[in-house]
Amino acid sequence: NDYQNWQRAQKQKARYQQRIANQRQDYLHKLTTALVKKYDVIIIEDLKAKNLQKNHHLAKAIANASWYQFRTMLEYKCDWYGKQLITVNPNY
Structure with a gap:
């Protein structure tokens, strides 16, 4: 019975x-x-999320932000729309 409750909780969590x-x-x-669609040229900073996560x-x-996924979506959509x-580089 405890195992069934655990399985149910795991499914609910998933x-x-x-x-x-x-x-x-x-949202992304x-x-x-x-x-x-709004801008012809989009400029983003190439941030390293691992370094930013050192700020506790x-x-x-930062981990929840899905920045890599946001960047890949921007890349392929810019190619799609011809933008x-x-x-x-973040140093400049």
């Missing part, structure tokens, strides 16, 4: 995590599409 992942992906798709106050928010994406 559904919850999947829902959050879907919401995040939907809408945001990147809006940016690409912001680490969780230009420029990445800038």
